[in-house]
Amino acid sequence: MNVVNVNITNGSYPINIEPGRLDSLDQIIPEDVTSIAIVTNSTVGILYGKKVRDVLLRTGKNVFYVELPDGEKYKDWITLNKIFDSLLSFKLDRRAVLVALGGGVIGDITGFAASVYMRGIRFIQVPTTLLAQVDSSVGGKTAINHPMGKNMIGSFYQPISVEIDTDVLTTLAPREISSGLAEVIKYGLILDSSFWEWCEDNVNNLLSLDKIAIEYAIKRSCELKSHVVGKDEKESDVRAILNLGHTFGHAIESGLGYGKWLHGEAVGCGLVQAAELSAYSIGFRESDISRIRNMVKSIGCPSNAPNFGFDRWIELMLLDKKNDSGEIRFVLMKNIGEAVIQNVSHNAIKHVITKTATAIF
Incomplete structure (x- = not known):
């Protein structure tokens, strides 16, 4: 496995890169986590949603699932609020962790949700597109779009890890x-x-x-x-x-x-x-x-x-x-x-x- 460390002022986190990384996601969940919520979209969910949920269930934690519509046009306030509605209905507390399973839109909107839900909970990036793997999942930029400009509403909020499975690229167009x-x-x-x-x-x-x-x-x-x-x-x-x-x-x-x-x-x-x-x-x-x-x-x-x-x-x-x-x-x-x-x-x-x-x- 290749590991790249992101070293920032308040600590560091790993980028783990290897084929088949989805099969090891349970190993990177912190012990003190109370519950896990996977956030994905309808396209990625069909491909990997059940697999990732089954892997994360090996932690013995409650694993919840949030599926959003697929597309850049859904990177907005309405979709963000759907995430909050789900997290609140699941009664997630401050020791929960979000898992962003998808491309740049899912990574950005899930990271932004994590940054403000209960004033900040942990999240993990699991990027499933090449663009997200090399760019948007790394560095802590989170945001949604506004009709007047891209990524205009957001925050800098770092994940606790980035998990890159190179095998998922074979399903991309x-x-x-x-x-x-x-x-x-x-x-x-x-x-x-x-x-x-x-x-x-x-x-x-x-x-x-x-x-x-x-x-x-x-x-x-x-x-x-x-x-x-x-x-x-x-x-x-x-x-x-x-x-x-x-x-x-x-x-x-x-x-x-x-x-x-x-x-x-x-x-x-x-x-x-x-x-x-x-x-x-x-x-x-x-x-x-x-x-x-x-x-x-x-x-x-x-x-x-x-x-x-x-x-x-x-x-x-x-x-x-x-x-x-x-x-x-x-x-x-x-x-x-x-x-x-x-x-x-x-x-x-x-x-x-x-x-x-x-x-x-």
Whole structure:
């Protein structure tokens, strides 16, 4: 088993990565837990709900089950309240633990519920998509969406562990694998040029879920994210570099309507746009823009953004959480593997939107 530790101010927690990890979930439940509530969605529940419940029943604790509808559009107040209704009806106390069994939506909404139920109870991340395994399950960001912006209501709240079973990836649609790989390649672009080059060389192995390649990609992604989170848990400084491509990507998700593009698809397209903006603003190499565009296409993500019109793009990006006093902040690249954060002029953004936002929806 591969173990990556996330070291933060108030302690640390493990990311455990191995095939068949679902079969060992009972071993990571703390002894003082009074009850367990699995939170999942209708899609994942069919695949793994009974299996995980049976494994957790080996602890001898009461195990409850909360099944939510599947989709980004359900990451909202109404669905969050359904979790609270269930927890209260189960009479869960402060020593209960929630198990988030699903992708990024389930991880985010369950973590947020855990952070505020009885002013905070423990939770465990069991991510079942590649994107959640390499990104959203790690680092303690929890949230729900608002119609005016993605992840605008939430908290920083760390799990007590992240349990990654690489076998579950075989049940994902190819589009979900592509979405997750967008976040994988992002880590190389911001922090590790050698990892980026490894991804370029191994793209076919990653797409085919070669066991050695995909486990290494997950482990290295978690190591890089954990390193940044350990320096800046609540995104006051360096952690913001993890958002390369996300200012564009979140605008795409909000503008199209949550769920039309997967999060990683929007981020993949955003990586191309961020590369163009980096070239225009700080001299990022044109040849490396081509490498990024080709890689985004190779993993199966869109490389042309929707044509919302410049004014709408600006309106959407001004809602981004990373903005400062009305200025739009972007993560830019000096080179592959070296990222910086800075405000960018509207003229620079207009140049990039004109060049990249050409898809009609």
